Amino acid sequence: MYTIQCIIANRKVIEHEQTLGAKIVSLPQDMVLIPFAGTWSESKNIPLLPLTDGKAFELPAAIADLCYLLSKNGKLAYVEAEFFGGDGTQACSLWEKGTSFDEFEALNLGRFRETQAWLAGDGA
Helix, strand or coil, rough: EEEEEEEEEEEHHHHHHHCCCCCCCCECEEEEECCCCCCHHHHCCCCCCCCCCCCCCCCHHHHHHHHHHHHHHCCEEEEEEEECEEEEEEEEEECCCCCCEEEEHHHCHHHHHHHHHHHCCCCC
């Protein structure tokens, strides 16, 4: 079984937020991870894997509020994934300067409901 629920960002974006009491884990390329686990996660009322396990379509307020606060200094990603025996799912939400944005929608990837329909698209 594999699970992860965290925020990932450049160290400069969130290192000043030590006052949140979160554990900050170093990653390669000057990136860091805040794991959503243990008493810290419980104290923030963060639900476990709401997008992948809970089947939520939007981030719960506890997570969205935290992403809003931390992203004021730059880009970050909220990431969650759950896999067991090769099957699983993953989800993420990208934030920058206090705003959540969806790269899928930014590229208008919902324009067609089936891959075949892209063949008749404008080709731009």
